[in-house]
Amino acid sequence: MEGTIFSKSCCGRRGMDLPAPEVPVLDPSAVLGPGRLRSAPVGLPQVSEPQAVRHFVNLGVKNYHVDKGIYPLGSCTMKYNPKLNEDLARHPAFAGLHPLAPARAAQGALELMHELGTYLCEITGFRGVTLQPAAGAQGEFTGLLLIRKWHDARGDAGRVEVLMPDSAHGTNPASSTLAGMRVVSVKSDSRGEVDLDDLKAKAGPLTAALMLTNPNTLGIFESRIGEITRIVHEAGGLCYMDGANLNALLGIARPGDMGFDVCHVNLHKTFSTPHGGGGPGAGPVACAEPLARFLPNPVVVRAGDGSYAFEPGGRESFGRLLAFHGNFGVLVRAWAYIRTLGAAGLRETAENALINANYLRARLKGAFELPYDHGPCMHEFVLSGEAQAKKGVRTLDIAKRLLDYGFHAPTIYFPLIVHEAIMIEPTETEGLQSLDAFADAMLAIAREVEEKPHLVTDAPVNTPVLRLDEVRAVKELDIAEPWERT
Numbered sequence: 001m002e003g004t005i006f007s008k009s010c011c012g013r014r015g016m017d018l019p020a021p022e023v024p025v026l027d028p029s030a031v032l033g034p035g036r037l038r039s040a041p042v043g044l045p046q047v048s049e050p051q052a053v054r055h056f057v058n059l060g061v062k063n064y065h066v067d068k069g070i071y072p073l074g075s076c077t078m079k080y081n082p083k084l085n086e087d088l089a090r091h092p093a094f095a096g097l098h099p100l101a102p103a104r105a106a107q108g109a110l111e112l113m114h115e116l117g118t119y120l121c122e123i124t125g126f127r128g129v130t131l132q133p134a135a136g137a138q139g140e141f142t143g144l145l146l147i148r149k150w151h152d153a154r155g156d157a158g159r160v161e162v163l164m165p166d167s168a169h170g171t172n173p174a175s176s177t178l179a180g181m182r183v184v185s186v187k188s189d190s191r192g193e194v195d196l197d198d199l200k201a202k203a204g205p206l207t208a209a210l211m212l213t214n215p216n217t218l219g220i221f222e223s224r225i226g227e228i229t230r231i232v233h234e235a236g237g238l239c240y241m242d243g244a245n246l247n248a249l250l251g252i253a254r255p256g257d258m259g260f261d262v263c264h265v266n267l268h269k270t271f272s273t274p275h276g277g278g279g280p281g282a283g284p285v286a287c288a289e290p291l292a293r294f295l296p297n298p299v300v301v302r303a304g305d306g307s308y309a310f311e312p313g314g315r316e317s318f319g320r321l322l323a324f325h326g327n328f329g330v331l332v333r334a335w336a337y338i339r340t341l342g343a344a345g346l347r348e349t350a351e352n353a354l355i356n357a358n359y360l361r362a363r364l365k366g367a368f369e370l371p372y373d374h375g376p377c378m379h380e381f382v383l384s385g386e387a388q389a390k391k392g393v394r395t396l397d398i399a400k401r402l403l404d405y406g407f408h409a410p411t412i413y414f415p416l417i418v419h420e421a422i423m424i425e426p427t428e429t430e431g432l433q434s435l436d437a438f439a440d441a442m443l444a445i446a447r448e449v450e451e452k453p454h455l456v457t458d459a460p461v462n463t464p465v466l467r468l469d470e471v472r473a474v475k476e477l478d479i480a481e482p483w484e485r486t
């Protein structure tokens with residue numbers, strides 16, 4: 001066990017020496033006033049430089065990350081993130097820019113934001129955009145506020161329902177509730193698509209919006225998307241697309257052309273910012289012209305002389321979404337990614353995402369159940385571990401056994417409409433060898449379930465910690481060494 005860095009602390013040990021100050025040292029209690037000084041030290045760990053380096057390197061090698069291998073976590077788009085983006089995001093001219101710098105001193109940054117907004121409009125087929133939302137879920141919240149503003153502006157304030165399929169990502173109902181709306185679940189049909197009869201029955205005078213992920217969380221493209229958005233519009237509602245995972249559509253199809261009115265995009269998924277572990281992210285929202293006047297303040301505009309400025313935005317805007325201008329470093333990475341690939345490269349990205357997912361699906365189909373298989377999948381697919389569960393090996397066990405084989409597990413038990421779900425998204429950045437290695441491991445585990453199931457139910461045996469009681473780990477979090485406990 002590595003232990004915490006506090007367990008290595010030794011009083012008086014230090015990793016660096018600061019030079020003596022060249023300016024007069026003030027008496028802190030004279031500056032701060034009496035009674036404001038700490039009476040005890042902060043209690044930071046006191047370690048040498050090699051101790052600190054070894055501590056974090058040792059922890060780092062226990063971690064699994066996309067720089068180490070395939071990370072097929074469905075719905076999360078854990079693709080490899082080019083290092084060039086990191087160089088640009090860390091460039092002192094960007095990273096050192098103060099968020100309150102006057103526009104004339106930040107022309108390059110504003111130009112980048114303006115261009116990125118233009119690209120995202122082109123990619124999604126919309127006219128208005130905000131880069132402010134700091135995550136996909138905040139993008140959803142933003143989009144719903146736009147929709148509510150639109151209804152309110154037309155004097156149609158009674159619309160409080162958001163329709164969403166039963167396969168929806170968990171953030172969709174959460175954002176709807178936060179925006180003060182009520183969730184109405186729409187059934188999926190036997191093909192894994194929206195059940196049109198159920199949609200027709202539920203769309204009506206209370207419908208504020210439909211919220212849809214397309215391709216949906218089963219990895220299936222809604223083949224009747226034009227009809228779906230028409231039904232909602234005829235009922236007086238607007239259509240929101242959850243475009244968190246746009247890598248199935250890039251350069252091929254646009255939400256704006258499918259009848260959607262607004263969508264968010266996860267830059268930290270589709271546009272290659274490293275994510276997982278809680279951010280930072282960015283969930284820009286793009287919308288059709290009639291909604292643009294409600295977008296959050298401020299917006300970046302380009303003047304006739306080619307200079308850029310922040311415009312406060314119209315009086316109809318719902319205001320500011322968060323301090324400053326979003327997670328700017330994430331915007332830089334997305335800009336760099338789009339510029340590196342160009343239009344043709346973005347389309348190739350989507351094509352490779354689809355080919356990779358379909359290849360893996362075909363390799364695993366015989367060994368695991370595939371509940372929705374009437375056509376090809378998009379960027380991801382969902383297997384069911386039901387046949388294995390009948391033999392006493394659950395999907396959780398299969399996921400744990402994959403760790404022993406040196407892979408990150410797929411998303412499991414989501415979407416909720418598939419029993420023992422195993423949701424796999426290889427992403428476009430994996431080559432044939434790594435897809436095959438992952439498929440071989442999954443097939444080996446399927447054989448183990450038949451022949452030596454205890455190998456799977458006892459897994460993992462090769463990881464730094466074995467199977468945890470996850471609920472207890474959250475409720476009674478204790479990361480101290482045994483000898484540190486009192």
Ligand SMILES: *Cc1c(COP(=O)(O)O)cnc(C)c1O
Nearest residue numbers: 075135136137169171213242244
């Ligand atoms: C990841 C994801 C979200 C949420 O994005 P966050 O940035 O984690 O808030 C929403 N919808 C779908 C379909 C997603 O995959």
